[in-house]
Amino acid sequence: MALSLIDKSLKRISWLNTQVGQWVSYLNLLIMGIVVWEVFCRYLLRSPTSWAMEINQYLLAALALLAGGYTLLEERHVRVDMLHRRLPPKARAAVEVFSGLLILLLCAVLLWHGSEFAWDALRKGKRSMSLLEFPLFPSMALVPLGAFLLGLQAAVKSCQGILVILGRGLDPMDTQSAH
Amino acid sequence: METWLLSLIAFGAMAVMLSLGVPIAFALAGVAIAGTLLTWGPNGLYMIPKTAYAEVTNYLIIAVPLFVLMSNLLQHSGLAEQLYEAVYRWMGRLRGGLAVGTVIICAVFAAMAGISSVATVSMGLIALPSMLQRGYDKKIAVGTISAGGALGILIPPSVIMIIYGAMAEVSIGQLFMGGIVPGVLLAALFCVYIAVRCWLDPGLGPPVQERYSLLQKLVVLKGILLPFLLILSVLGVIYTGVATPTEASGIGAFGALVCALVHRRLTWKGLRQALASTTSLTAMVLWIMIGAVCFTHLLAYMGFSDLIKEAIAALPVSKWVVLLGMQLTFFILGMFLDPAGIIMLTTPIFVPIVGALGFDPVWFGVLFTVNMEMAYLTPPFGFNLFIMKGVVPRNITMEDIYRSIWPFVCLQALGLILCMLIPELVLWVPQSMRKG
Numbered sequence: 001m002a003l004s005l006i007d008k009s010l011k012r013i014s015w016l017n018t019q020v021g022q023w024v025s026y027l028n029l030l031i032m033g034i035v036v037w038e039v040f041c042r043y044l045l046r047s048p049t050s051w052a053m054e055i056n057q058y059l060l061a062a063l064a065l066l067a068g069g070y071t072l073l074e075e076r077h078v079r080v081d082m083l084h085r086r087l088p089p090k091a092r093a094a095v096e097v098f099s100g101l102l103i104l105l106l107c108a109v110l111l112w113h114g115s116e117f118a119w120d121a122l123r124k125g126k127r128s129m130s131l132l133e134f135p136l137f138p139s140m141a142l143v144p145l146g147a148f149l150l151g152l153q154a155a156v157k158s159c160q161g162i163l164v165i166l167g168r169g170l171d172p173m174d175t176q177s178a179h
Numbered sequence: 180m181e182t183w184l185l186s187l188i189a190f191g192a193m194a195v196m197l198s199l200g201v202p203i204a205f206a207l208a209g210v211a212i213a214g215t216l217l218t219w220g221p222n223g224l225y226m227i228p229k230t231a232y233a234e235v236t237n238y239l240i241i242a243v244p245l246f247v248l249m250s251n252l253l254q255h256s257g258l259a260e261q262l263y264e265a266v267y268r269w270m271g272r273l274r275g276g277l278a279v280g281t282v283i284i285c286a287v288f289a290a291m292a293g294i295s296s297v298a299t300v301s302m303g304l305i306a307l308p309s310m311l312q313r314g315y316d317k318k319i320a321v322g323t324i325s326a327g328g329a330l331g332i333l334i335p336p337s338v339i340m341i342i343y344g345a346m347a348e349v350s351i352g353q354l355f356m357g358g359i360v361p362g363v364l365l366a367a368l369f370c371v372y373i374a375v376r377c378w379l380d381p382g383l384g385p386p387v388q389e390r391y392s393l394l395q396k397l398v399v400l401k402g403i404l405l406p407f408l409l410i411l412s413v414l415g416v417i418y419t420g421v422a423t424p425t426e427a428s429g430i431g432a433f434g435a436l437v438c439a440l441v442h443r444r445l446t447w448k449g450l451r452q453a454l455a456s457t458t459s460l461t462a463m464v465l466w467i468m469i470g471a472v473c474f475t476h477l478l479a480y481m482g483f484s485d486l487i488k489e490a491i492a493a494l495p496v497s498k499w500v501v502l503l504g505m506q507l508t509f510f511i512l513g514m515f516l517d518p519a520g521i522i523m524l525t526t527p528i529f530v531p532i533v534g535a536l537g538f539d540p541v542w543f544g545v546l547f548t549v550n551m552e553m554a555y556l557t558p559p560f561g562f563n564l565f566i567m568k569g570v571v572p573r574n575i576t577m578e579d580i581y582r583s584i585w586p587f588v589c590l591q592a593l594g595l596i597l598c599m600l601i602p603e604l605v606l607w608v609p610q611s612m613r614k615g
Contacts, residue, residue: 025454028248028461031241032436035429039422053238053425061235063244064465067458076459077202077466080515082559084200092200099201102209106227106470109212114228139236143228150466 003168010159013152014073020149021070027063031056050131058139065146069153072103093164100158107151114143182482189214189477193524203520204463207470214477226476231469238425239345240468244461245428246293246336251453252435253292257442259301261402262287263309268391268399275377275384278315278323279370281306285327286366289334290410291431293341294460295555299328299563303570316383317575318583319373325563325580326369326587329555332518333548334362335414336428339518340548342464346471346526349540351424352417353609357545360604361594365552368590405441409434418612464519471523484531491535498536505529506550506595513554517562521551545605549595556584556591 038052071077084092118140120126127133189210196206215223234240253259266280273279281302288298302324310320332339335355344351377384413431416422422430439445478484491501505525512521533543555563558581567580598604 021458022451022455025451025458028244028454028457032245032248032429032432035241035245035426036433039426039430042426043421053241056241057236057238060237060241060244060461060465061232063458064235064462065231067462068466071459071462071466072202074459076463077204078463078517078520079200079202080197080560081200082515083198087200095199095201098199099205102196102201102205105212106205106208109224109227110231113225114231117228117232140232142235143232 003163006159006163010156013156017069017073017149017153021067021073024063024066024070027059031059031063034059051134054128054130054132054134058134058142061139061142065142066149068146069149069151072150072153072157090165093161095161097158097161097165100154100156100161103154104151104158107147107154110147111144111151114140114147118144182486185214185218185481186478186483186486189481197516203516203523204466204470207467207474207523211470211473211477215473215480218477219480223480227473230472230476234468234472235465237345237468239341239351240465242336242341242351242425242428243293243338243464244457245425245432246338246341247460248453248457249336249428249432249435250292250294250297250331251457252432252439252445252450253288254297254301255445255449255453256435256439257444258402258406258438259284259288259298259305261399262406263302263305265399265403267309267387268396271387271389273374274381274386275315275319275373276386277306277310277313278319278373278377278384281310281323282327282366282369282373285324285330286334286362287406287410289330289332289362290414291336291406291435292331293336293338293428295329295331295563296566297328298331299324299566300570302328303567307570308572310384311572313387314382314385317579319376319383320583321567321571321575321580322583322587323369323373325556325561325567325584326552326591327366328563328566329552329591330362330366332555333358333365333552335359335417336424336431337548338464339522339551340544341424342468342519343522343526343544343547346468346522347530347540347544349544352420353541353612354544354548355414355417355424356608356612357541357605358548359608361545361549361598364597364604365549365591365594368594369587372586372590405438409438418608420612467519467523471527475527478527483528487528487532488535491532498538501532501536502538502599505532506546506599509547509550510553510557513551514557515560516554517560518548518551518554521554522547539602539606541609542602542605546595546598549591549598552591552594553588556588 034052034056038049042048084095118137121140122137126136128136193206193210197203212224262284266277266284270276270280285298285302292298307320307324311317335358337355337358340354340358341351344354409431412434413427417424417427494501509521533540555561558564564580568577
């Protein structure tokens with residue numbers, strides 16, 4: 001019973017990160033469109049925009065930070081897998097648990113200090129030091145938000161690893177191919 | 180605690196985690212956080228979100244997703260088929276002509292794509308079956324495509340160079356221009372090697388029997404027009420200094436999208452796949468950058484760069500030995516890691532050394548990239564080996580693939596040595612750009 005509940009939440013988290021990953025990937029097209037528009041304005045109309053590159057910097061932040069969990073789910077974070085692939089399933093699961101905990105440590109730091117940092121920007125109404133003077137809170141809030149999504153997925157990774165060690169789950173490497 | 184002891188513990192922990200298979204981004208971040216807590220205390224952790232924010236809003240990095248997107252879209256453009264058809268009609272009758280032509284297509288693709296997988300996958304799917312069917316030696320065919328595909332990161336645009344430039348604070352435009360001559364040099368070495376081998380032993384690359392009229396040969400050239408316009412618009416604007424690499428990357432991605440739409444090859448599913456794969460690659464790169472910069476802060480706080488400078492000054496060998504040692508390190512790391520990871524692991528240590536020794540950082544960045552050409556081919560972790568394994572017919576084994584690449588790795592090493600001995604090969608184009 002408890003196990004199926006865990007299983008359900010793990011699946012929900014993975015579903016959430018898949019959705020987030022797919023939606024933020026459209027930002028690539030938006031970033032491209034903005035660059036093309038900027039080039040058009042700058043070189044053909046001779047009147048560069050003041051916003052294009054700065055907005056793109058915030059979009060890049062959204063793309064990279066929010067997709068961290070999706071990238072973990074897709075196993076696209078680079079690693080040296082020569083030894084890893086050859087470990088017995090339980091040892092491999094132990095490495096997965098350890099990796100998950102390391103990621104949770106990073107996410108905890110980003111979530112905790114990052115929230116302070118974003119809250120501070122909101123409270124003081126901080127704006128960028130450019131012509132645009134864009135509010136900094138939304139892009140700064142992406143740091144703890146992205147850390148939260150990545151942390152959730154790291155928790156999934158650790159739980160799956162623990163289930164394997166307890167002999168109750170599938171090898172995370174095998175479940176990976178099921179997505 | 181002593182700086183050297185701390186550094187030793189930090190690097191030791193990193194080595195253990197990496198070899199166990201902890202993702203590089205989180206091994207770097209984990210060591211950085213633990214080290215910061217140990218030396219600085221909890222207050223030091225304030226730096227980490229600020230650093231992360233600064234990295235993910237780096238203006239230069241906007242070019243990474245755009246060049247990757249451009250490459251992923253080119254894969255759906257049908258350009259590879261057209262280029263191969265041109266090579267087939269024009270060069271098929273020469274001994275080894277298809278393999279030489281494949282290297283040329285790879286070089287052309289490298290001038291449009293910022294990553295190596297596009298040419299490797301496309302040629303693996305198009306040129307490989309065609310060559311094998313016409314009796315080409317499997318080692319020549321497989322080796323040609325693996326080595327030619329790797330040119331993607333050396334001939335500009337190059338995602339690896341953008342990452343290096345952003346981490347080492349070197350001009351990305353200059354790095355791009357520095358990659359042109361070494362890239363063409365490597366392609367030429369491959370072509371000469373293939374031509375000589377097939378000339379001596381026509382059984383390795385037999386001439387194609389079909390004949391084409393001049394008209395048939397000319398007609399196929401229209402397929403070359405679009406790629407050349409694309410190359411010209413991306414590299415031309417960077418060379419002349421009209422546009423920044425980031426602006427060029429946007430134009431390039433847009434051009435690739437237009438190409439794919441014009442040829443009616445892009446499906447909705449293909450587009451979504453291209454976008455998803457661009458997203459995970461970008462996130463991967465940026466999360467490693469976050470980890471790497473946290474680690475760099477820790478090293479700086481521990482006084483590691485002073486330690487290195489003292490050690491270098493006290494070193495009883497010439498600066499060339501140090502340079503050679505660094506290249507050897509890159510080569511060895513290249514067997515196990517991917518180039519983006521190697522940049523993040525080594526720039527915090529190597530870039531200050533290179534500066535202290537008085538080497539040109541643009542030259543060093545290009546040497547690094549030439550070295551990474553080998554990383555794509557050397558087992559056990561050679562990225563192109565895995566791509567090839569995915570596309571070869573069943574009768575070609577992993578052993579065959581391993582054996583096919585050695586001549587090409589030697590040629591790449593030769594290219595690297597030439598670029599080290601004759602720095603003008605690298606620096607000539609960027610310097611002419613500086614003057615211009």
